[in-house]
Amino acid sequence: MEREFDPSxxxxxxxxxxxxxxxxxxDLKKAKDPYYALVMFxxxxxxxxxxxxxxxxxxxDSFARFMRMKGKDVLEPMGFDAFGLxxxxxxxxxxxxxxxxxxxxxxxxxKQLKRMGCMYDWSKVVNTSTPEYYRWTQWLFLQMYKHDIxxxxxxxxxxxxxCQTVLANEQAQDGTCERCGTAIVQKSLAQWFWKITQYAQxxxxxxxxxxxxxxxxxxxxxxxxxxxxxxxxxxVKDLNIxxxxxxxxPQTFLxxxxxxxxxxxxxxxxxxxxxxxEKPVMEFVERIRRKKLAEKFKIDEEAEGIxxxxxxxxxxxxxxxxxxxxxxxxxxxxxxxxNCSAHDERDFAFAKKYGIPLKVxxxxxxxxxxxxxxxxxxxYREPDGVIQTPEVALGMTWEQxxxxxxxxxxxxxxxxxxxxxxxxxxxxxxQRYWGAPIPIVYDPEGKPHPIPEKHLPWLLPEDVEFKPTxxxxxxxxxxxIRRTEKLFGKGWTPEFDTMDTFxxxxxxxxxxxxxxxxxxxxxxxxETADGRSxxxxxxxxxxxxxxxxxxxxxxxxxHACMHxxxxxxxxxALKDFGFVSHEEPFKKLVxxxxxxxxxxxxxxxxxxxxSPDAFIERHGSDVFRMYxxxxxxxxxxxxWSDTGIKGIGRFVKRIHxxxxxxxxxxxxxxxxxxxxxxxxxxxxKDIEDLHFNTAxxxxxxxxxLLEAEGGVSKETAKTFALLLGPLAPHLAEELxxxxxQKGFVIEQHWPSFDExxxxxxxxxxxxxxxxxLRGEIAVDAGAGKETVIAQAKEHPNVKKFLEGQKxxxxxxxxxxxxxxxx
RNA sequence: GCCGGAGUGGCGGAAUUGGUAGACGCGCACGACUCAAAAUCGUGUGCCGCAAGGCGUUGAGGGUUCGAUUCCCUCCUCCGGCACCA
Numbered sequence: 026m027e028r029e030f031d032p033s034x035x036x037x038x039x040x041x042x043x044x045x046x047x048x049x050x051x052d053l054k055k056a057k058d059p060y061y062a063l064v065m066f067x068x069x070x071x072x073x074x075x076x077x078x079x080x081x082x083x084x085x086d087s088f089a090r091f092m093r094m095k096g097k098d099v100l101e102p103m104g105f106d107a108f109g110l111x112x113x114x115x116x117x118x119x120x121x122x123x124x125x126x127x128x129x130x131x132x133x134x135x136k137q138l139k140r141m142g143c144m145y146d147w148s149k150v151v152n153t154s155t156p157e158y159y160r161w162t163q164w165l166f167l168q169m170y171k172h173d174i175x176x177x178x179x180x181x182x183x184x185x186x187x188c189q190t191v192l193a194n195e196q197a198q199d200g201t202c203e204r205c206g207t208a209i210v211q212k213s214l215a216q217w218f219w220k221i222t223q224y225a226q227x228x229x230x231x232x233x234x235x236x237x238x239x240x241x242x243x244x245x246x247x248x249x250x251x252x253x254x255x256x257x258x259x260x261v262k263d264l265n266i267x268x269x270x271x272x273x274x275p276q277t278f279l280x281x282x283x284x285x286x287x288x289x290x291x292x293x294x295x296x297x298x299x300x301x302x303e304k305p306v307m308e309f310v311e312r313i314r315r316k317k318l319a320e321k322f323k324i325d326e327e328a329e330g331i332x333x334x335x336x337x338x339x340x341x342x343x344x345x346x347x348x349x350x351x352x353x354x355x356x357x358x359x360x361x362x363x364n365c366s367a368h369d370e371r372d373f374a375f376a377k378k379y380g381i382p383l384k385v386x387x388x389x390x391x392x393x394x395x396x397x398x399x400x401x402x403x404x405y406r407e408p409d410g411v412i413q414t415p416e417v418a419l420g421m422t423w424e425q426x427x428x429x430x431x432x433x434x435x436x437x438x439x440x441x442x443x444x445x446x447x448x449x450x451x452x453x454x455x456q457r458y459w460g461a462p463i464p465i466v467y468d469p470e471g472k473p474h475p476i477p478e479k480h481l482p483w484l485l486p487e488d489v490e491f492k493p494t495x496x497x498x499x500x501x502x503x504x505x506i507r508r509t510e511k512l513f514g515k516g517w518t519p520e521f522d523t524m525d526t527f528x529x530x531x532x533x534x535x536x537x538x539x540x541x542x543x544x545x546x547x548x549x550x551x552e553t554a555d556g557r558s559x560x561x562x563x564x565x566x567x568x569x570x571x572x573x574x575x576x577x578x579x580x581x582x583x584h585a586c587m588h589x590x591x592x593x594x595x596x597x598a599l600k601d602f603g604f605v606s607h608e609e610p611f612k613k614l615v616x617x618x619x620x621x622x623x624x625x626x627x628x629x630x631x632x633x634x635x636s637p638d639a640f641i642e643r644h645g646s647d648v649f650r651m652y653x654x655x656x657x658x659x660x661x662x663x664x665w666s667d668t669g670i671k672g673i674g675r676f677v678k679r680i681h682x683x684x685x686x687x688x689x690x691x692x693x694x695x696x697x698x699x700x701x702x703x704x705x706x707x708x709x710k711d712i713e714d715l716h717f718n719t720a721x722x723x724x725x726x727x728x729x730l731l732e733a734e735g736g737v738s739k740e741t742a743k744t745f746a747l748l749l750g751p752l753a754p755h756l757a758e759e760l761x762x763x764x765x766q767k768g769f770v771i772e773q774h775w776p777s778f779d780e781x782x783x784x785x786x787x788x789x790x791x792x793x794x795x796x797x798l799r800g801e802i803a804v805d806a807g808a809g810k811e812t813v814i815a816q817a818k819e820h821p822n823v824k825k826f827l828e829g830q831k832x833x834x835x836x837x838x839x840x841x842x843x844x845x846x847x
Numbered sequence: 848g849c850c851g852g853a854g855u856g857g858c859g860g861a862a863u864u865g866g867u868a869g870a871c872g873c874g875c876a877c878g879a880c881u882c883a884a885a886a887u888c889g890u891g892u893g894c895c896g897c898a899a900g901g902c903g904u905u906g907a908g909g910g911u912u913c914g915a916u917u918c919c920c921u922c923c924u925c926c927g928g929c930a931c932c933a
Contacts (some may be wrong), residue, residue, distance in 0.1 A: 270932080723871085
């Protein structure tokens with residue numbers, strides 16, 4: 026009867042049975058109670074699945090299994106974010122085509138993923154690098170183009186000298202390349218952008234309905250950077266030039282003494298044309314431009330500037346303002362021109378450096394400090410400072426005065442309120458090979474034309490050289506150019522850039538829904554019987570309506586301001602275009618924590634990477650994933666320990682031993698039944714909250730009790746096996762079979778519990794005297810306050826402390842403790 | 848600099864509408880089995896004590912309370928994010 030416990034054998038056995046029974050395949054059209062459980066799909070790298078993948082996928086799968094046992098129709102798909110730089114860099118090094126290496130990596134990863142034993146629906150795989158997939162990436166571009174969201178413009182853009190490509194703002198967050206860490210430089214290039222800025226407000230407003238970590242929403246808010254202020258319309262003295270100036274602290278508007286303009290601003294040459302200032306100013310502009318090209322622009326570097334010889338005619342009668350070109354002014358925020366006062370730290374420092382006069386509009390209450398501020402010896406701006414001008418806000422604090430002054434400015438017609446965002450349009454062009462070609466061709470005059478949908482997929486050419494020349498590799502494809510001329514005519518040229526891979530991942534959650542029945546081939550719709558094409562629909566509207574938004578999305582927090590913003594934007598756009606019915610893609614979002622080793626982030630260079638393979642070989646997938654979940658709270662991550670996993674190994678062996686040797690009870694004692702119901706209650710709640718660590722601890726505790734009892738009844742064992750179902754799926758099946766049960770564990774109902782049975786008949790009550798624990802008494806569950814307190818006073822040790830004392834206060838916390846104060 | 852989050856045994860961590868701090872596991876010590884080791888099992892594991900029991904304790908200091916890891920104030924440390932946005 027006793028069976029040898031060999032995890033690798035039983036895991037292979039159940040994986041085979043699951044696959045044969047197709048129990049994880051979901052009929053999207055028939056689902057009644059859909060639950061879409063999604064993890065951020067992996068990049069198919071040549072390295073194997075690492076611990077980070079496991080830490081994301083395995084607990085996510087446990088949660089999905091739990092939902093399935095709770096009766097939901099759960100879709101848990103898996104796919105590959107397969108375009109991108111690593112495959113291309115590998116091709117440069119090895120000569121192996123990215124398509125070849127990617128396909129082989131995908132194959133390897135599928136094999137590894139299957140060993141995890143997750144309930145992936147392998148009939149709906151997506152791979153973003155296949156023509157069947159990127160055909161829709163290109164379709165998405167065409168829709169964006171058609172609806173005027175995609176546009177091309179010459180702009181100063183972030184360029185990574187190492188990756189030899191431009192990057193989106195989001196991918197250059199701290200002035201370095203998101204991929205390789207190289208310092209970003211600025212380049213002026215004609216590139217394709219998507220107008221994500223048009224959605225800035227909706228991206229902010231949408232947060233209200235999302236069950237996301239507050240931290241993530243906050244990061245997106247900061248990134249979008251909404252700022253409300255005043256736009257002033259101003260005129261340049263002696264010239265027929267007008268411009269707008271954005272001011273987010275309009276409190277100072279009467280104390281402004283000079284104006285600064287960004288070096289890249291197109292008005293700069295006009296301001297100085299034909300004057301003696303032209304030469305030095307344009308030289309200054311060129312010097313700053315070169316500086317930005319050569320290196321990452323340093324924040325802490327001192328501001329530089331030069332006077333243009335021009336003045337703004339000040340409409341408030343407070344004197345004309347000299348216009349300076351200034352290195353710290355950003356060309357693409359606000360209007361690129363700013364009016365300055367003494368109450369902005371940088372303006373203050375700049376004016377001091379160049380001897381520009383300043384006026385004071387705000388004074389501190391402290392008279393000593395006020396004297397210093399008046400003499401412009403120190404910079405000052407505090408919320409409780411007192412406003413000196415304008416008259417209408419006199420005496421108000423900096424904070425209070427804001428609204429009053431804005432109202433005043435609008436009333437007087439000096440300016441209008443205006444909202445600005447820090448968010449910039451999404452630069453989606455990349456000068457790389459391994460991506461989806463942008464479906465645009467240029468006529469002989471250089472005017473762009475969208476490629477008609479019937480020519481999609483617009484295939485990525487094969488005959489290219491993988492060399493980082495700074496030019497798009499597609500430029501070197503003869504076939505690509507021939508193809509273009511053949512289709513569109515002589516002198517026509519294709520767009521040589523490919524799309525940012527974040528475009529591919531911005532809608533993949535919809536593609537799983539469209540991938541039904543096409544397996545690895547990926548999604549497309551066939552022509553209808555009467556020959557009309559249905560291909561203008563990315564995804565079946567009914568399926569989309571039923572399954573979106575994603576019920577639970579799990580992935581790393583590093584995507585807060587990239588993928589998670591792009592995906593929301595694309596979903597909103599698709600809704601506006603009429604292709605989907607929802608506007609938010611991810612209803613609930615959870616970030617798993619980071620797994621470290623020896624206190625540091627795992628990396629090859631540090632040599633502290635933990636390979637899951639050896640541990641899986643030895644302990645099996647169930648033990649490995651349970652250990653990851655047991656380490657600590659899912660959202661916290663943890664530090665990997667080679668020895669810690671042994672505890673879970675023992676736990677699993679002990680369970681197996683119990684089931685094979687100790688199913689010896691007809692009926693369990695009532696104390697065991699009570700513990701069982703408490704365990705069901707706790708495990709249910711813990712998995713709902715993604716507190717896998719404490720769920721496992723509760724099961725361990727229960728096992729300890731069963732062992733102490735010397736055995737277990739079959740009924741209790743059945744429940745125990747079901748509780749293990751989400752956490753250790755293979756083991757649970759094996760136990761289920763050992764109990765002689767039919768069907769798969771995943772098809773059973775999640776055990777329920779009886780609240781009344783979770784309560785024990787006798788309670789242990791702690792007794793405190795003056796807040797210190799002095800004893801413990803056993804009382805009847807139904808006993809009232811008087812009885813319990815009387816009993817507490819009889820406890821010998823408590824008695825000792827009450828001796829000769831007068832009791833001032835008696836407190837009874839029902840079912841927990843008695844506190845006596847003497 | 849600004850905005851978040853967190854500090855609990857040798858280690859990972861548990862417990863917060865204020866109610867027995869240290870569940871569960873690792874490690875360690877001793878014991879059993881063994882020629883021996885591994886594995887396994889048992890006992891112990893904040894400090895003092897053979898024990899009954901006592902004392903201490905959740906980064907530091909203070910406060911509220913019968914009672915504080917939990918609430919309030921001050922400070923320290925660590926982690927994450929943003930940072931020329933006028």
